[in-house]
Amino acid sequence: MKILVIGNGGRESAIIDKIMTSSRFGVEIYQWPSNTCLPGAIPFYPQTDDISIMLERIRPRDFDLAVIGPESPLVFGVGDHLRGKEIPVFGPGGLGAKIEGDKGYAKDFMRKYDIPTADFEIVFGYEEGVKYLEDAFFPKYIKAAGLALGKGAVKAESYDEGKRILRDIFIEKKYGHQEKAVIEEYLPGTEVSMLAFVMDESYFLLPPARDYKKAFDNDEGPNTGGMGCIAPCYAGGFPDVSEAEKDDYKKWGNVIIGNALKGFKKEGIIYRGILYAGVIVNDAGYFVLEYNARFGDPETQSLLQLIDGDLSEILYKIAVGDFNISYSVKRDHYALTAILAARGYPEKYGRNIHIIMPDTFPENVKIFPAGLRKENGKYLSTGGRILGVTSIDPDLTALKKRVYDILETISNEKTFFRKDIGSVYDKKT
Ligand code: AMP
Ligand code: GLY
Numbered sequence: 001m002k003i004l005v006i007g008n009g010g011r012e013s014a015i016i017d018k019i020m021t022s023s024r025f026g027v028e029i030y031q032w033p034s035n036t037c038l039p040g041a042i043p044f045y046p047q048t049d050d051i052s053i054m055l056e057r058i059r060p061r062d063f064d065l066a067v068i069g070p071e072s073p074l075v076f077g078v079g080d081h082l083r084g085k086e087i088p089v090f091g092p093g094g095l096g097a098k099i100e101g102d103k104g105y106a107k108d109f110m111r112k113y114d115i116p117t118a119d120f121e122i123v124f125g126y127e128e129g130v131k132y133l134e135d136a137f138f139p140k141y142i143k144a145a146g147l148a149l150g151k152g153a154v155k156a157e158s159y160d161e162g163k164r165i166l167r168d169i170f171i172e173k174k175y176g177h178q179e180k181a182v183i184e185e186y187l188p189g190t191e192v193s194m195l196a197f198v199m200d201e202s203y204f205l206l207p208p209a210r211d212y213k214k215a216f217d218n219d220e221g222p223n224t225g226g227m228g229c230i231a232p233c234y235a236g237g238f239p240d241v242s243e244a245e246k247d248d249y250k251k252w253g254n255v256i257i258g259n260a261l262k263g264f265k266k267e268g269i270i271y272r273g274i275l276y277a278g279v280i281v282n283d284a285g286y287f288v289l290e291y292n293a294r295f296g297d298p299e300t301q302s303l304l305q306l307i308d309g310d311l312s313e314i315l316y317k318i319a320v321g322d323f324n325i326s327y328s329v330k331r332d333h334y335a336l337t338a339i340l341a342a343r344g345y346p347e348k349y350g351r352n353i354h355i356i357m358p359d360t361f362p363e364n365v366k367i368f369p370a371g372l373r374k375e376n377g378k379y380l381s382t383g384g385r386i387l388g389v390t391s392i393d394p395d396l397t398a399l400k401k402r403v404y405d406i407l408e409t410i411s412n413e414k415t416f417f418r419k420d421i422g423s424v425y426d427k428k429t
Pocket of ligand 1: 184185186
């Protein structure tokens with residue numbers, strides 16, 4: 001099977017690795033853009049920054065399957081383009097991906113299809129936003145409605161802070177051109193990433209995962225693309241999870257994923273890929289903060305390690321509309337991913353940091369390159385999140401030790417990593 005994977009971050013490294021290690025049949029994997037670090041993934045040329053030039057080179061039926069990792073190509077309709085060339089695509093078209101690309105649309109959609117979410121107001125411009133804030137209670141979350149690399153949601157503790165955030169969005173254009181913003185009620189609670197394989201009206205929930213979004217230990221510092229992940233993680237919590245808690249998760253999946261799929265059907269949207277809900281859990285229930293139209297990063301690095309099954313077959317079948325997929329989940333294992341980042345990330349950070357990989361490491365450890373390239377046999381950083389270290393184990397303490405031993409070896413004075421991934425478990429009383 002000839003597969004094109006679009007994207008070159010840690011998530012795509014994990015997808016490619018899982019396809020290569022789980023496929024029962026021969027696979028030939030092309031990657032665009034390539035991070036040059038994955039043996040066996042063939043760079044698809046031209047390796048330009050311009051996706052439209054790359055797309056022009058693809059002829060009808062050139063691939064048996066395309067897997068689109070990141071949000072931008074999904075939102076810009078690359079799925080539709082490739083389907084137009086009779087290539088089965090894992091990932092929704094532009095209409096389906098709007099659930100991620102337009103937070104205003106997503107909030108209206110949730111209201112329309114009875115999906116619990118924070119109360120909100122959509123504002124079109126700075127003045128309208130400020131006027132709304134004059135009578136508002138704080139704290140609030142204020143979010144640029146369009147794509148913002150996961151950094152467009154900011155908490156406002158006061159009217160003045162709210163004004164500053166609106167200024168960043170509409171006047172300073174910190175997140176590029178944004179037509180509107182969502183201002184929503186602040187919801188306390190713990191966060192869970194709920195991901196599901198989706199085909200039209202059918203879905204399979206993956207185990208719940210927790211993404212550590214803040215840069216530093218104890219959830220301090222600025223928001224990042226994600227510094228680590230532990231799965232499974234019911235309600236953000238404890239390994240000895242009760243059956244009732246698992247049932248709750250399934251029940252909320254019926255609402256959060258199930259209602260969304262009914263909504264897509266009513267809106268005439270064909271959705272095949274991953275639907276991912278960022279969920280807050282508190283005493284009042286589960287609330288969707290956002291939907292993503294793709295695999296999460298770094299959730300995917302952890303979650304795929306918990307799956308036993310042929311990933312290329314699963315993705316292909318979903319892409320062609322056959323939901324007769326089979327896989328099993330390692331229910332007695334935890335999967336942990338910790339990210340090595342460049343010092344200064346997510347603000348200003350250096351590139352070309354020389355990363356020295358260990359000659360050998362335990363068999364059940366995966367190193368997933370992200371902002372990393374290989375040049376003349378040397379690994380050099382190209383981005384803020386450089387790589388992730390992932391492993392699985394039934395024993396959480398052994399798991400943490402294994403992952404952190406590797407990170408201690410690979411890291412250097414120009415890099416950093418969070419040392420508390422998975423530690424939510426230690427704190428629960
Ligand atoms: P979003 O881009 O909407 O997922 O928001 C990014 C992060 O901001 C989330 O993962 C939460 O940690 C936080 N967040 C967003 N909206 C809210 C909210 N209404 N209440 C509490 N935290 C929020
Ligand atoms: N883990 C957050 C994201 O993928 O958006």
